[in-house]
Amino acid sequence: MHPDTHLALHHARAADLRAEADAYRLAAEAKRPYDIRNRLGWTLIEVGLRLTTPKPALVH
Template identity: 40%
Template sequence: MHADVHHLLHAVEAAELHSKAGEFRLPRAGLRTRVGWTLVEVGLRLTAQGRDTAAPRTAAFHPA
């Protein structure tokens, strides 16, 4: 397929998806749900930071 035709088809499909997305709305989450997901995000960020600075866990090697 020619690159220009591929780009045109992609643009048409993207426009269709954008118009359908405008019709779809998620229900508003309650405060409890939003706070819960925020805590999950904070926890994931903290564990990701801990992995960067933690010493690698390796078995101790003692030559015989």
């Protein structure tokens, strides 16, 4: 493949990847309000699991 052709394809692919990354960032920012719900939910699950797990017996 001619170097100029290879370079042109590289630039086109890089532009496509940048556009995909921008679209992903915009989609991720739109979902941010639910992020706090997810963290709170997983924290409540973790606390519940800690409360239901029996503590090991202390042996002296």
